[in-house]
Amino acid sequence: xxxxxxxxxxxxxxxxxxxxxxxxxxxxxxxxxxxxxxxxxxxxxxxxxxxxxxxxxxxxxxxxxxxxxxxxxxxxxxxxxxxxxxxxxxxxxxxxxxxxxxxxxxxxxxxxxxxxxxxxxxxxxxxxxxxxxxxxxxxxxxxxxxxxxxxxxxxxxxxxxxxxxxxxxxxxxxxxxxxxxxxxxxxxxxxxxxxxxxxxxxxxxxxxxxxxxxxxxxxxxxxxxxxxxxxxxxxxxxxxxxxxxxxxxxxxxxxxxxxxxxxxxxxxxxxxxxxxxxxxxxxxxxxxxxxxxxxxxxxxxxxxxxxxxxxxxxxxxxxxxxxxxxxxxxxxxxxxxxxxxxxxxxxxxxxxxxxxxxxxxxxxxxxxxxxxxxxxxxxxxxxxxxxxxxxxxxxxxxxxxxxxxxxxxxxxxxxxxxxxxxxxxxxxxxxxxxxxxxxxxxxxxxxxxxxxxxxxxxxxxxxxxxxxxxxxxxxxxxxxxxxxxxxxxxxxxxxxxxxxxxxxxxxxxxxxxxxxxxxxxxxxxxxxxxxxxxxxxxxxxxxxxxxxxxxxxxxxxxxxxxxxxxxxxxxxxxxxxxxxxxxxxxxxxxxxxxxxxxxxxxxxxxxxxxxxxxxxxxxxxxxxxxxxxxxxxxxxxxxxxxxxxxxxxxxxxxxxxxxxxx
Amino acid sequence: xxxxxxxxxxxxxxxxxxxxxxxxxxxxxxxxxxxxxxxxxxxxxxxxxxxxxxxxxxxxxxxxxxxxxxxxxxxxxxxxxxxxxxxxxxxxxxxxxxxxxxxxxxxxxxxxxxxxxxxxxxxxxxxxxxxxxxxxxxxxxxxxxxxxxxxxxxxxxxxxxxxxxxxxxxx
Numbered sequence: 157x158x159x160x161x162x163x164x165x166x167x168x169x170x171x172x173x174x175x176x177x178x179x180x181x182x183x184x185x186x187x188x189x190x191x192x193x194x195x196x197x198x199x200x201x202x203x204x205x206x207x208x209x210x211x212x213x214x215x216x217x218x219x220x221x222x223x224x225x226x227x228x229x230x231x232x233x234x235x236x237x238x239x240x241x242x243x244x245x246x247x248x249x250x251x252x253x254x255x256x257x258x259x260x261x262x263x264x265x266x267x268x269x270x271x272x273x274x275x276x277x278x279x280x281x282x283x284x285x286x287x288x289x290x291x292x293x294x295x296x297x298x299x300x301x302x303x304x305x306x307x308x309x310x311x312x313x314x315x316x317x318x319x320x321x322x323x324x325x326x327x328x329x330x331x332x333x334x335x336x337x338x339x340x341x342x343x344x345x346x347x348x349x350x351x352x353x354x355x356x357x358x359x360x361x362x363x364x365x366x367x368x369x370x371x372x373x374x375x376x377x378x379x380x381x382x383x384x385x386x387x388x389x390x391x392x393x394x395x396x397x398x399x400x401x402x403x404x405x406x407x408x409x410x411x412x413x414x415x416x417x418x419x420x421x422x423x424x425x426x427x428x429x430x431x432x433x434x435x436x437x438x439x440x441x442x443x444x445x446x447x448x449x450x451x452x453x454x455x456x457x458x459x460x461x462x463x464x465x466x467x468x469x470x471x472x473x474x475x476x477x478x479x480x481x482x483x484x485x486x487x488x489x490x491x492x493x494x495x496x497x498x499x500x501x502x503x504x505x506x507x508x509x510x511x512x513x514x515x516x517x518x519x520x521x522x523x524x525x526x527x528x529x530x531x532x533x534x535x536x537x538x539x540x541x542x543x544x545x546x547x548x549x550x551x552x553x554x555x556x557x558x559x560x561x562x563x564x565x566x567x568x569x570x571x572x573x574x575x576x577x578x579x580x581x582x583x584x585x586x587x588x589x590x591x592x593x594x595x596x597x598x599x600x601x602x603x604x605x606x607x608x609x610x611x612x613x614x615x616x617x618x619x620x621x622x623x624x625x626x627x628x629x630x631x632x633x634x635x636x637x638x639x640x641x642x643x644x645x646x647x648x649x650x651x652x653x654x655x656x657x658x659x660x661x662x663x664x665x666x667x668x669x670x671x672x673x674x675x676x677x678x679x680x681x682x683x684x685x686x687x688x689x690x691x692x693x694x695x696x697x698x699x700x701x702x703x704x705x706x707x708x709x710x711x712x713x714x715x716x717x718x719x720x721x722x723x724x725x726x727x728x729x730x731x732x733x734x735x736x737x738x739x740x741x742x743x744x745x746x747x748x749x750x751x752x753x754x755x756x757x758x759x760x761x762x763x764x765x766x767x768x769x770x771x772x773x774x775x776x777x778x779x780x781x782x783x784x785x786x787x788x789x790x791x792x793x794x795x796x797x798x799x800x801x802x803x804x805x806x807x808x809x810x811x812x813x814x815x816x817x818x
Numbered sequence: 819x820x821x822x823x824x825x826x827x828x829x830x831x832x833x834x835x836x837x838x839x840x841x842x843x844x845x846x847x848x849x850x851x852x853x854x855x856x857x858x859x860x861x862x863x864x865x866x867x868x869x870x871x872x873x874x875x876x877x878x879x880x881x882x883x884x885x886x887x888x889x890x891x892x893x894x895x896x897x898x899x900x901x902x903x904x905x906x907x908x909x910x911x912x913x914x915x916x917x918x919x920x921x922x923x924x925x926x927x928x929x930x931x932x933x934x935x936x937x938x939x940x941x942x943x944x945x946x947x948x949x950x951x952x953x954x955x956x957x958x959x960x961x962x963x964x965x966x967x968x969x970x971x972x973x974x975x976x977x978x979x980x981x982x983x984x985x986x987x988x989x
Contacts, residue, residue, distance in 0.1 A: 354987060392884040399879040491983040493976060514946050522939045529926070529935055537931050544879055544924035546871060551939060680851035761847045761886055772848040 159213050160225050164304040166210040167254075167297050170203045170261065174291035177203070178284050185280035185352070190816035196283045197268045203290060204265030207258045211245070214254065214303055218244055224310040227251060227303045233314035233738050235708035240317060243327045247317050249451060249466065250303035252330060256447065257293035259331075259338040264290055267342045267367070274359035281349035282342075289341050292473050300466040316738025322709070325385040333378030333405055337443035339371035340408060343415065344440030347433040351484040354491040356422075356429050364436060365419045366799055368412055371439075373795040375409045380788035391744040391759045393676065393776040395784070398548040403527045404446030407520055411439035414516040421506050424571050426495025431513065433492070437481045442520075444474055449527070503574045508566030515562060519555045523548065553613065556667060557620070563660055564624040567631055577631050586630070590622035597622070600753045601672040601779050602692075617671045621664050628664075632657050652801035659794025666787035672780025680761070685769040692777045693721045694756065696729075701768035709734040711745060714760050714771045718749060731760040731773060754779040847886050850894055857901065865901045868910055869894055873924045881924060893922075 177199035184193035214227075218241050223229040231251070232244045246252040264286040271279055297303070343364045350356045382405065383395035396402060415435040421428045448470035501507050526543040533541040568577045576582075597618055635653065639645050647654070681689045683698040690696075697717040704711040713732040720726050731747030747758035755778040762772040857865060869883040874890035882890035882897070893914075900910045914922050926932035 354983075392880055394884070397879040491980075491987060493980060493983075510950060511947070514950060518939070518942050518946060521942060525935060525938060533926075533932070539919065539921055541921060541926060541932070542873065542878075542924075543926060543935070544873055544881070547925035547935070550925065554943070680847050682848040682852075772846065774847065 159217060160222070160304040160306055163210045163213040163217075164298070164302065166206045166213070167257075167294055167302070167304070170206050170210070170257075171291060171294035171298055173199050173203050173206070174261075174287045174294055177287035178291055181280045181284035181287055185284060188280075188817040190818060192818075193280045193283065193816075196280070196287065200261075200268040200283065200287065200290075201265045203261045203287075203294075207261040207294075211254065211258050214251070215242075215245060221314070223312070223314050224306055224308070225303075226305045226307045229307065229311055229314045231314070231317050233316040233708075234312075235737050236314075236317055237707045239324070239327070239707075240322050243321065243330075244317055246330045246334075247321050247326070250297075250301040250305075252334075253293070253301040253451075253466070254297050254303050255331065256334055256338060257290065257297050259334050260286075260290050260293055260341055263339055263342060267345070272359040272363055274357055275346075275363055277357075278346070278349040278353045278360065281352040282345045285345035285348045286341060289345075296466060296469055300469060314738075316736060319709075319734065319736045319739050319743045320389055322736070323385055323389050325381050325388070329378055329381040329385055332374045332381065336371045336373075336375030336378055336412075337408065337447065339367055339374065340412060340436075340440045340443050342367040343371070343412075343436040347436035348481065348484065350433055350492070351481075351488045354488050356433075356492060361419060361423055361432075364432070365416070365423075368415050368419070368436070368439075369795050369799040372409070372412045372416065373792050373799070375405065375412060376788060376791050376795065379405050379409060380785065384785065387781070388746050388748065389744070391746055393678065393757050393759075393774075393778055395781070398523075398526065398545045400527050401446070401450050403523050404442070404449045407523055407527075408439050408443040408446065410516050410520040410523070411435055411442055414513050414520075415439055417509050417512050417516070421509050425506060427506065428510075428513075429492050429494060430489050433489075434485070437477070441474065441477055441481075444470065444477065448474060503569075505566060505569040505571045505573075508562060508569050512562050512566060515555060515558050519551075522551050522555070553617070556670075557617070560617075560620050560624050560664065560667060563664070564627045567628050567657075567660065577634050578627070582627060582630055586623045586626040587619070589626055590619050593622045593625075594619045597668065597672070602754065614671050614674060618668065621667050621671070625661060625664050628657060628660055652798045655794045655796070655798030655801065657794070658797060659791045662787045662790025662792075662794055665790060666784055669780045669782075669784035669787055672783065673778050676776055676778045678774065678776045680772065680774050682762075682770065682772045689775070691775050694726065694777075695719045696758075696773075696775065698771060698773075701763050701771060704732075706734070709736050709743075711735075712742070712760070712763060712765075713745075714747075714763060714773065716747065716758060716773070718756065729756055729758050731758040733760055733763070750778075750782070752782055755781050847891065850891065850898060853898055857898075861901050864907060864910075865897060868897050868901070868907060871911065871924055872897065872914060872922050875918075875922070 177196045180192050180199070181196035183189065184196060217225050218228055218232060219238075221228070221232065221234060227248070227250050228244075231247050232241060236244065244251070246255045267286065268279075268283060271282070275282075346360055346364045346367075350360055379402075382402065386397070386402075387393075387395040415432060418428045418432045418435055422432050448467060451466055451470065501510075526547050529543040530540050533539060564583075565576075568582070569575075570577070578586075594615070598615070632654075635650060636646055639649070677692055679689070679691050683689060683696075685698060685700040688695050688697045695718070697719075699715060699717070702713045702715060704713055711732045711734050713730050716729045716731070718726040718729055727749050729747040729749040730745075732745035733742040734745050735742055744759060747756075747760070749756045749758075755776075757776040757778050759774040759776075760771060761774050764770040854862065854865065866883065870881045872882050872893060874880045874882050874885040874887055875893075876887045876889045877885045880890075882893045896914075897910070900913060905913070911923075915927075920927060920932075926935040928936055
């Protein structure tokens with residue numbers, strides 16, 4: 157009990173310290189007062205440590221099942237396995253909000269310690285922005301969503317965790333997504349600082365780029381894990397439904413991606429500085445927008461596990477960010493000028509990158525329109541119109557097509573030059589060579605098996621994607637050859653390029669995966685014990701419902717023995733329904749089995765509880781889903797390699813020492 | 819007036835559901851799947867297309883084809899019945915929007931206010947490259963018509979601009 161009080165006071169102290177930090181950093185910026193800035197810096201470190209200790213308290217209370225704390229009563233129970241007790245921390249509103257605040261405090265502290273020396277002149281502004289954000293988050297954590305609220309009398313058992321969240325992915329998915337969201341606060345703070353200061357230096361670019369990449373990697377992991385969670389938990393055989401919450405995690409990802417591309421132009425040519433600043437601010441804005449949507453319940457979603465009246469407060473904060481940024485931009489942006497590079501734009505890589513920006517931002521606009529459409533249509537026509545997958549799917553293929561072409565052409569071009577690596581010969585030759593992997597992919601991916609959907613677009617898509625992969629690989633080969641195949645030199649000079657190459661290949665592989673599983677097959681059957689059914693060359697044999705105890709859940713499993721065309725045993729797929737002791741309804745447990753090329757995905761739709769001899773099953777064959785998961789690995793490895801690169805942005809000439817006056 | 823119409827619509831939708839319930843026909847995933855197998859191939863495609871365009875009223879983000887909620891099973895049965903009568907796709911879609919309102923659709927219809935949701939992204943996609951061309955590439959051409967200037971000159975010009983701005987900021 158006492159620990160909960162200490163926790164609350166620590167959070168309160170975090171809030172007060174952050175407010176102090178904001179004010180002292182602002183004053184330090186105004187008078188260029190060095191020691192006052194140091195004070196703000198130490199305040200940030202203190203907030204980080206206090207938040208970490210408070211979170212340790214919450215975890216300790218969770219592990220000791222202290223139901224005197226209301227949050228713990230509502231989100232755990234005696235039967236909850238140890239494993240899920242970790243994730244009970246963020247399984248509903250207060251805890252996940254606290255996780256947000258904790259992460260932002262920790263990253264702010266790290267950013268305050270690890271900044272580059274040539275950024276010192278803008279650090280007071282950065283500090284003020286970061287402190288302001290964490291002050292607001294901690295303010296909400298003590299007022300609207302306090303995880304340490306006590307209750308009396310103390311119950312014997314908790315209400316139990318939401319069964320949908322009792323999934324291993326829930327241990328990593330929210331923290332990694334939140335890491336991405338909160339790490340974007342640092343590019344945001346640097347963007348605000350650059351506006352306040354009225355100029356950008358090279359050190360700015362290096363730091364912003366590294367933090368954006370860091371956020372981008374974790375957003376990628378978070379989004380893919382969220383997809384994986386939906387795939388194994390929700391039971392409709394898909395992983396991406398263009399659900400509002402999915403969209404709102406996708407928007408910051410898109411803007412972070414756009415920011416990374418505009419930083420390249422800025423690094424090489426000193427152009428697009430203002431665009432970088434705008435994108436840094438917008439990316440963070442949308443990560444908050446996503447949080448607002450998830451929690452406010454303004455737009456309904458399958459991923460909303462944390463609704464409360466906290467919503468409007470996020471809205472005030474969003475309005476605050478937008479207002480401050482717009483005013484700063486309006487007054488200060490004109491002093492941020494491009495470098496004096498003469499020969500830019502025209503037919504060259506920088507133009508290709510501008511086109512990329514345009515595509516990414518357009519895509520974001522479409523996603524945004526679709527996400528907020530329920531509110532807009534309700535305000536104007538009076539009908540709350542939920543835009544769902546078909547709307548997004550009407551645009552996504554064209555944008556994806558443009559992305560593939562832009563990636564290919566853009567990677568083959570060079571800065572400030574109209575030449576292309578390989579030229580027409582490569583583009584046309586690549587198209588011909590791509591036919592070979594296309595045929596292989598169509599054969600193994602079984603693109604031709606389903607007959608309900610048009611085939612031609614998919615074929616064109618696969619061919620183009622392989623064409624892109626071939627062109628990119630050729631370009632990589634050329635770069636490697638230019639350095640006389642010297643590996644260590646290549647890694648030293650071109651590490652960021654290598655990272656970008658792998659990340660682009662990862663994206664293209666993901667596109668292949670999307671194209672492949674567009675043509676899944678499915679079948680719904682009712683089987684009596686001993687019956688068999690066929691789908692796609694596989695034979696499924698049902699042998700009655702079995703009862704099993706798994707951790708805290710009672711499972712009604714319908715084991716299906718699967719044999720392939722050659723009568724060879726493939727394995728047993730185990731679709732089930734789970735009964736949790738604290739919940740009444742039965743939850744889906746998906747049966748999943750498969751090769752590299754396709755998943756066998758089985759849902760136990762209905763079964764006879766008494767005789768245990770009849771089951772209604774939905775069988776799905778989902779081609780190339782595994783390829784989508786693998787692509788996430790590639791993208792993250794690419795991002796990580798790029799982040800390790802120390803060369804980019806190093807050639808800083810205009811190092812401004814901080815001009816402290818006091 | 820609008821709300822009255824909406825109320826009547828909702829009422830009629832409720833009546834439709836009640837009448838379905840009273841007919842004593844209990845839909846299940848299995849029974850619909852069995853009936854689906856009896857359709858002609860083109861009817862199967864039509865059924866899947868239409869079911870994919872109608873939303874499950876009680877879930878979020880799913881079509882009636884993807885969900886097994888009782889409500890969406892009823893609508894799925896209704897789609898099946900409509901497909902069997904041999905109607906075309908637009909007629910069947912109209913049948914459902916008349917009963918449930920536009921709300922039942924998963925994408926905005928391409929008419930009235932909802933057309934904007936389609937128009938804005940399309941315009942953006944088509945006009946965007948033109949605007950970029952106008953503001954970025956064309957501007958560069960204009961600069962080059964004055965002849966290529968030496969770098970020092972441009973440097974001087976920018977420095978002047980910067981100094982001007984700094985002065986402005988200082989005062």
